[in-house]
Amino acid sequence: DIQMTQSPSSLSASVGDRITITCRASQSISIYLNWYQQKPGKAPKLLIYGASSLQSGVPSRFSGSGSGTDFTLTIGSLQPEDFATYFCQQSDSAPLTFGGGTKVEIK
């Protein structure tokens, strides 16, 4: 199985900050990397697919980059509704696997 490692596991930030979350794959996954946002008590929501494609309806302050083994999710200017947990997911090969999550908290 491909292991997905996210860092940091949590971070504190303020409204308006630019933040970056990293996801590393245990082997090359080309661009087959997706990002989700999950708020407490809710299902995950797709933000980015194919490493950098923005899902319809997702604000443009969210962006993704990377290929191979190293990927990043960037929030350009953190908004109050962005405080949540973020997960990456690889779709290069079965079984589909997720990172452990990054919790973004209010500073």
Place this chain on the structure above:
Amino acid sequence: QLQLQESGPGLVKPSETLSLACTVSGGSISSPNYYWGWIRQPPGKGLEWIGSIYYSGSTHYNPSLKSRVTISIDTSKNQFSLRLSSVTAADTAIYYCARLPRVSEWYFDLWGRGTLVTVSS
């Protein structure tokens, strides 16, 4: 707008079989453009893909669960189902059903609200 809704018992005894259904409304489960999948999340923990199914009945399972999992589809009911046998406390989780567009990126673009299943005697 297409929606997914999980249903089934919230409490299952150890060694028994967990059975859940996912009803799709606002669209057809028989669309050739999508797969349908199950994902679970132990409370406070990360996400685990269980398996996926196509309207034709073709399935893909996570090898870690494959010996205990069956995913089936009923196009007449617009519904797909999960059965997980010989459950233990480690199977306690929120179970989500989700849609996967039939594209190379294999992402989950629409999710149900999830249902908590507790394994306990």
